[in-house]
Amino acid sequence: MKITKDTIVADILKKYGDIEDVMMAFGIKSVGRYSIRKVITKFLTVERAAKIHKVPLDEFLGTLNKAVELKQK
Numbered sequence: 001m002k003i004t005k006d007t008i009v010a011d012i013l014k015k016y017g018d019i020e021d022v023m024m025a026f027g028i029k030s031v032g033r034y035s036i037r038k039v040i041t042k043f044l045t046v047e048r049a050a051k052i053h054k055v056p057l058d059e060f061l062g063t064l065n066k067a068v069e070l071k072q073k
Contacts, residue, residue, distance in 0.1 A: 003064045005047035005057060012046075012064070016071050 001007075001015055046064065050057045 001068065003046060003061060003068060005045065005050075005061065007046045008042070009044045009046060009049055010042045012068075016068055 003012060046061065047057055050060045
């Protein structure tokens with residue numbers, strides 16, 4: 001799965017698990033329990049998450065895709 005700016009955050013979590021450590025590196029803190037995070041992220045795109053947390057989109061996408069690649073190995 002290639003993560004793009006239009007990828008839904010919940011889809012990333014569903015397919016690859018909670019890659020919280022990557023999100024935390026960008027200052028995106030957890031939202032309580034994982035189940036709450038799943039509900040909140042159902043309609044949240046990667047681009048919108050980056051804007052909300054003032055993270056450069058290109059850098060965020062690169063890091064997320066690297067994390068997914070490592071997780072697949």
